[in-house]
Amino acid sequence: ETIVVATTRAETMLGDTAVAVHPDDERYRHLVGKQIKLPLTDRTIPVVADHHVDPEFGTGAVKVTPAHDPNDFEIG
Secondary structure, three states: OOOOOOOOOHHHHHHHHHHHHHOOOOOHHHOOOEEEEEEEEOOOOEEEEEEEOOOOOOOEEEEEEOOOOOHHHHHH
């Protein structure tokens, strides 16, 4: 199973700490708390639920990069 996460900042992928989805999004609810593997590095990161995520924007899944975004820093 995969999660598609689009980004315009591919250079920040090395700093990703999680993938966030909205807690009420039925498409991803079953993945919250599980680990996914980043294809670029083979590192695993968690799937987390957060109300900041807009399920209508893009795929509804966003990468979390705390070092590059204040909202991501709050999510963790």
